[in-house]
Amino acid sequence: MKRTRDRWRDLTGWLFVSPWLLGFLLFTLYPILASLYYSFCDYRVLSPPKWVGLSNYVALLTDRDYFLPSLGNTLFMLIELPLALVIGLAMALLLNHKIPGIGVFRTIYYLPSVMPVVAVAVLWLWVLNPQYGLLNAILTPVLAPLGLQPPGWLADPAWAKPAFIMMDLWAVGGSVVIYLASLQNVPAHLYEAAEIDGASAWHKTIHITLPMISPVIFYNLVMGVIWTFQYFTQTFIMTQGGPQNATLFYALYLFYNAFRDFRMGYACAMAWILFLLTLIATLIVFRTSARWVYYEGERR
Amino acid sequence: MRISEQVGIAGALSVALSLVGCRRKQERGNAVPLRAWTMWGGDEADAFQVVVDEFNRTHPHIQVHNLAAVEDTKIIRAIVANDPPEIFTLRDPGYLGSLAANGALLCLDDLFRQSGLNEKDYAPGSLSQCRYNGKLYAMIYLQDCFALLWNKDAFLDAGMNPERPPRTLNEMVEYARRLTKRDKNGRILRLGIKPPDPLIIIAAFGGQFVDPKTGMPTADHPRNIEALAWYRTLIEAQGSSEEVNAFEAGFGQEMGINNPFLVGKVAMMIDGQWNPYWFQRYGPKVRYGAAPLPYPDQYPEMKQPTWLGGNIFCIPANCKHPKEAWEFLRWTQTVEAQVLFASTMHGVPNILEVRKERSLREGEPWKRAFAVFMDVANSPNARHFPPTPITGLYQYEIYNAADFVRYGTKTPEQALRDVQRRVTREMLRWKR
Known part of the structure; x- marks a missing residue:
């Protein structure tokens, strides 16, 4: 039998973690489980939920007007991941040189990613403005001699998504910093050994740098996939899903269902499908990772 | 530290945490406190505060506390959490139907009758915005209404008579074409008309959103189809959709000196009664005119069409002080409360008699244009979106x-x- 003193100690421990524990149970676990239940209900928020079985899921998967296009729009944004990878990595490699004032450059390139998303969105509304925007002010003199008009960006269904991708790439600094940190961790003796063997800069990058930082690339990729599926703030502020639903992303449509149309059951079903999709996509990345991610100290 | 002390601290911490936020402000005196959550912010919140102060001064047994700039979704959350304010506005009146259909609002029919208010005193389209399924669930405090505004200098620039606005919709297409101005490279410098709200165009055509008998949607009503076809003609008279859209994206804030109408980027626009005051404030040199909306050539019975909105006040069903809350709403319907708010918020009074009030029509130059709006609001062809439980979705679908x-x-x-297929399905879900 435990001594009273130990019991007291246990109790104290539980009491100290209780604020977090209660918070987790009440505000995280309970809502998650409740949303699973609601996803099988017709739930209008203002009146009690009614069980409807799978009909929310069936309605979603056959919705060619909004649900499936919103999923398609979101998947389109995955194009951003390889672009962010290449650009982020290239920038990290450039910022890894030991030249005077490199700290200033690192700060400049990192700056966009510390700005709040809402501020960035409002700023880019100006940059992308088809009439007076900075971007088209640069493009117009270039394209005019060729008889071309610059795109309407957010006003044009075909260019709205690429405009978002461009805007996000501007704030790629967050991942650059992570790449940079891992680049600094690549042991210098590997490069020295390679140089003695006569390896070129290109070979050193391909055969030393990339394998050594592959866990970080992997991390950024997984986070990118999750982040893409949850794409919301930019479109909520900048386009509200238009023009012609071209930027109606998954999370935005979920939000509309829940808070504009009082279809909370439908929205919960969307949330669970989103969870499954994110899970599958992440698992795929994990599965392939065995082939290209190299961990130090790990045996093949 | 001894273990019992640690237990004591941990316990005290959790108790303290759970107590935070449970405090309530105590009221002084015997006045019944009423929380009013309203949509207005900035200057408009100040205008409403004047109204609240006047009420509190003349009704010492009630104290209204206004919380400004409240989002509708916050109110809905408060209703669900069973702690709503005693009075609230709906920024999007489209929520009225869904709230009423779920029994979240106090039915005001009895209170309305008992307090001696008379439906005959109300402007057309005022109380109907507050009714759902034939029952009164809200009280309107000033209406919005839409008319045609045109820039006289733009008319002169295009070689047109600045005192003769378009009278029919076909005429308006022709005007829009002639008033659209391009530079030598073909880029748009000025649009003939700012692309109007499609809901207003549908109303102008005498279109229909809901069958008044069955309450079911009629999105594909023949007049609605005609209206959207005309809408396309209007846009194309000024350029391709992409061009017009790109030009529109460059418009500045409407409430300020960059208003596209004031800087001459649009020659005409269909807009609300708040504009004359804004013009006075942000562009006093701009010469403009206000007139009723043009009507469809083929439907002369639709003369003077207009679109109505309004400030909707509701009382939640589980309100703790319904009598006092109603006393406030009742007071907003008096002549003095209507004049007070109309002169600062620049809305159209919803009590017919008050529209004749001279202080709202005479004095500063902008009031002459404002009077045009007040007259337009009397039109038998004034329409508004009927309260339904799916209004938000329905309107989004029409815009799409x-x-x-x-x-x-x-x-x-x-x-x-x-649209019809989707909103019908949604309506049936609500009727289930």
């Missing part, structure tokens, strides 16, 4: 359909039939 039609992705029939 107009978007598709504008770009030529769908024909008006196709677009509106898709």
Whole structure:
């Protein structure tokens, strides 16, 4: 039998973690489980939920007007991941040189990613403005001699998504910093050994740098996939899903269902499908990772 | 530290945490406190505060506390959490139907009758905005209404008579074409008319959103289809959809000196009664006129069409002080409360008699244009979106359909039939 003193100690421990524990149970676990239940209900928020079985899921998967296009729009944004990878990595490699004032450059390139998303969105509304925007002010003199008009960006269904991708790439600094940190961790003796063997800069990058930082690339990729599926703030502020639903992303449509149309059951079903999709996509990345991610100290 | 002390601290911490936020402000005196959550912020919140102060001064047994700039979703959350304010506005009156259909609002019919208010004193389209399924669930405090505004200098610039606005919709297309101005490279410098709200165009055509008998949607009503077809003609008279859209994206804030109408980027626009005051404030040199909206050539009975909105006040069903809350709403319907708010908020009084009030029509120059709006609001062809439980979705669907039609992705029939299919399904879900 435990001594009273130990019991007291246990109790104290539980009491100290209780604020977090209660918070987790009440505000995280309970809502998650409740949303699973609601996803099988017709739930209008203002009146009690009614069980409807799978009909929310069936309605979603056959919705060619909004649900499936919103999923398609979101998947389109995955194009951003390889672009962010290449650009982020290239920038990290450039910022890894030991030249005077490199700290200033690192700060400049990192700056966009510390700005709040809402501020960035409002700023880019100006940059992308088809009439007076900075971007088209640069493009117009270039394209005019060729008889071309610059795109309407957010006003044009075909260019709205690429405009978002461009805007996000501007704030790629967050991942650059992570790449940079891992680049600094690549042991210098590997490069020295390679140089003695006569390896070129290109070979050193391909055969030393990339394998050594592959866990970080992997991390950024997984986070990118999750982040893409949850794409919301930019479109909520900048386009509200238009023009012609071209930027109606998954999370935005979920939000509309829940808070504009009082279809909370439908929205919960969307949330669970989103969870499954994110899970599958992440698992795929994990599965392939065995082939290209190299961990130090790990045996093949 | 001894273990018992640690237990004591941990316990005290959790108790303290759970107690935070449970405090309530105590009221001084015997006045009944009423929380009013309203949508207005900035200057408009100040205007409403004047109204609240006046009420509190003349009704010492009640104290209204206004919380400004409240979002509708916050109110809905408060209702669900069973702690709503005693009075609230709906920024989007489209929520009225869904709240009423779920029994979240106090039915005001009895209170309305008992307090001696008379329906005959009310402007057309004022109380109907507050009714759902024939029952009164809200009280309107000033209306919004839409008319045609035109820039006289733009008319002169295009060689047109600045005192003669378009009278029919076909005429308006012709005007829009002539008033659109381009530079030598073909870029748009000025649009003939700012692309109007498709809902207003549908109303102007005598279109219909809901069958008054069955309450079911009629999105693909023939007049609605005609309206969207005309809408496309209007946009195309000024350029391609992409061009017009790109030009529109460059418009500045309407409430300020960059208002596209004031800086001459649009020659005409269909807009609300708040504009004359804004023009006075942000562009006093601009010469403009206000007139009733043009009507469809083929439907002369639709003369003087207009679109109505309004400030809707509700009392929640589980309100703790319904009598006092109603006393406030009742007071907003008096002549003095209507004049007070109309002169600062620049809304159209919803009590017919008050529209004749001279202080709202005479004095500063902008009031002459404001008077045009007050007259337009009396039109028998004034329409508003009928309160339904699916209004938010329904309007979004119509805007989407107009978007598709504008770009030529769908024909008006196709677009509106898709809307009809989807909103009917949603309406049936609510009737279940």
